[in-house]
Amino acid sequence: MEFLTVENLCKQYGKGETQVNALDHVSFTIPKGQMTAVIGPSGSGKSTLLHILGGVDRPTSGKVYLDGQDVYAQNSKNLAVFRRRQVGLIYQFYNLIPVLSAEENITLPSIMDGRKPDPKQLEELLERLSLKERRNHLPSQLSGGQQQRVSIGRALFNSPGVILADEPTGNLDSKNSAEIVALLRQSNRDFKQTMIIITHDENVALQCDRILTISDGKITNDTMNNVS
């Protein structure tokens, strides 16, 4: 059963001589619960792809279907609600809200949705993220690894259909990187969440079910990985 379908996705920046094709007729599908790594050199279009999949950036042409729903057929308000409920975004630089505590950052999508966060779910997630002791700390009072865990918590809390991570370990040391990948893998297995991870780190890519290689805006390689 295909959960995410990408059809002829194109994204162009600039005009005339300065025009850049960040994505050039990219098409692929991802089944529910698959953990996919997207690798490729800098400027190959990985982040652009991720942003378009997450409803953050609009494609020049092409379609993205998530759970059968045409993502870009929605207006901007519905697209925001879609991001809130269906997508979990993880950034390399965490992008946490500095005035909110770790706990408040994690529950933010749920709060924005007008729902009271489920305390049981929150406790479980904080336990899983090893952030129980740091729940009331502000981002400025957390280490890089802890901030990234908060960012993952924020992405997971609403149980979205797809988790999109843009180099989640890019800013972390090897120990913290290993912990983060293990955390993502565990969540993928436990909650059957579809995950797309952009990475430069081969170790991260090898822990994913599938590796998509992108170069000059095109998918150049699509390999299945046998992860035990």
Add this chain to the structure above:
Amino acid sequence: MKFETLLARRYITAQKRHSVLTTCSIVIAVALMTMLFCLYSTLMTVKRNEAYDDLPGHFALYGLSDEQAEKLKTIPEIGEIRTEEEYGKTVRYIVLGKEIDSEKFFIDRIKETAGIEKDNHDFHYNINYDLLSFDRLTDDAKLEMAMTFAMFFVVVIVFMMLLRLVIDTSFEVSSKERERQFGVLQSVGATPKQIVRIMTSEGIMLSVIGVPLGGALGVLLGYVTYRAVLTTGIAKVMYGSQEKIDRLVTYSVSPWMVALGMLLGFVWVMFSAYGTGMRVIKKSPVESISARPNAVKKIRRFSISGLLFGWTGKLASRNARRQKKRFIITVLSLTLSLLMFAVFGVIMDLAEDYYRRAWFIVDDLGIQESDFVIMYSAAELPDQDDTDEERVQFQLLMSDPLAYREGIKILSDSGYFTDIEYVDNRHGKMLKQDGTEGTRIQVYYLNRVGYDRIWKYQEAPMSYDEFVKYGKAITLNAPQSFLDQKPDAVTFQGKNMVPISAEEGEKFYDPDADQDTDEERIVRIGDGTEHDPYVYYKMEHFTATLPVGMDAQSKYANNDSSGSGEIWLLLPEERYEQDLAMYGGQQYNFGFTISCKLKNESDYQKATDFIDANRHLMIGESAYDAMRTARTVLAAVKMAALFINLMVALIAAVNMVNIISTGIINRKSELASMQCCGMTRGQMYRMSVIECLQFVLRAAVCASILAVLIIWGTDSFMNFVVGGEIFAQRGMTDGGVIVSYSVPVVRIWLSAAVAFVIAICASLLPLRRMQQEPLVEQIRAVE
């Protein structure tokens, strides 16, 4: 090109929005400074013109011969000698000096050069000390002018302190965004001095545009202020005629003063730029590089906004406190501006109201708020002495008791007057059942204007039309025993004057008799000349009965002393003619008053001329002139207050706009990040609006509390020090409260609403602009 200049130039072009904002701040600061100097220059010129107008030279020499005057031209300190003549003869010589050490030595030199002997008593002189000061000719004058300028400079320094907030905010915001870059520059070898120089170079470059623009705007603002001051009429009060105003009160822009204003503005810009640079280098390069933008170290978890508006309110509250110092400064300046606007305005209104009413006559019925009071009005009385009011009064007693109607008609027809009030007063003593006299009774016949005036500050017992139909007198004041009796009618006895023959009159006339008590006395009017022969009257009693209805005590009736034990009855004018038969002719010691307001202020002179021309019909008293002077002075004070208020409001507004708009711009990636997590535009706008609300709400609440405290203080002062009864008598109190509590609070909240609109614009405009960028671009701002 030096690298500091190069970088400064690049930053200016790269951060266009910040550069524009900083330039605008410089323009405002320099403009206000230049305006201040232009106004000082104008004031000094006006004062000099005034001194010159009194004596058009530094010295006036009297009793000199032409030869002696000629000799004076050899004195090097003398610039010019002019001759003033009257009827072809020289009256005095006007001397304009150049450089004079001391006026005493100068006069000695003149005497010596002209050869004036000690015993020459014809020679005398006048020294125009003011003109000497303004022209800075003597050492004392130079010192005096330096002192004046020093005093002005104190004001300038206070002003500069306020302006610093405006420029500082702009520089700090722009440097804050580059903090990391400054750290990087230092780490690759830039010295702290070079970093400071980047900021000062930026200051110089932005000043190239900002300072001349500010200077020009300052000159213009100065002119606008000058015109505004002229419109208050203060110049007219000070100088009288328009010709004198045109001659003396001119807008003067001294190039030196403009240059000084601009220079000071520029120096202040450089101080701000330098200060900002110094703040930047206080942090080590590592601190600057590692510092994440918008790092928050402490937050207050509970907030009223959160309680009221939910999570958007909570976020807004925390965001507003991210720059606590600036938040406090902005709220404080906003509070001050709202407070000044509301409270000062109300106190000035009160002062104006008090002064306005202070000139009015407070008669038995309360405050007489008219511009003219026509004491006695009647039919034409030929050949009377206008200045002898007593005589006019007696002459009037002979006239037709309905003659006042003619007076009203004349006034009304002139077209100068409005709200013409008529009050006729008859009095006598109540007749008891045993025939003896009792309480004194005053009967007032009033027209609609007079009736409405009594009830201006309180609820009327009925309308004037109902009063006319009522058919009974309203008791305005009476002893409690009278009120308790509730009589249906009252009978009283008064005095009348009946004309008698000259023979009979001459027989009994006693010039030494007491006019008030001797009821059998013969009254004589006229001066006994052929032109105005004596006319004699005999005093007779009359008895009148009036129906009495409801009592309606007036809070403002002037019954403090004599009136406290009297019975005062009100009746409509329409009844007067009918009751005349009862009073039976001219009554002794009666009076009627016609008062009115001026229709158009510009017609004042014509109106007074009209009254003067009709002095054979009326004697008019006007409180208008004094009132107008007081009003003009108050208007000028209000104008000055408004000016200061506007300055504070401008600074507050610039600060608020700065902090809000830059706060939004600085959080670009953060806002984008929240949108990536699913925040809708609506939610984002809502959060921004709440952020704006916090500034304004806090300022408005603080200003309201302070306003109530100040008003309480003022009210207590007025009631206990000045005396509440003075205000009560003039209808200026409401339940013992002199200064209104509600007006300033309403004004504060209305002004706060305006500030809120400005804040929303400052917040939503950058937000909307940001929304035009793709989310990806916005989120990359941090990376």
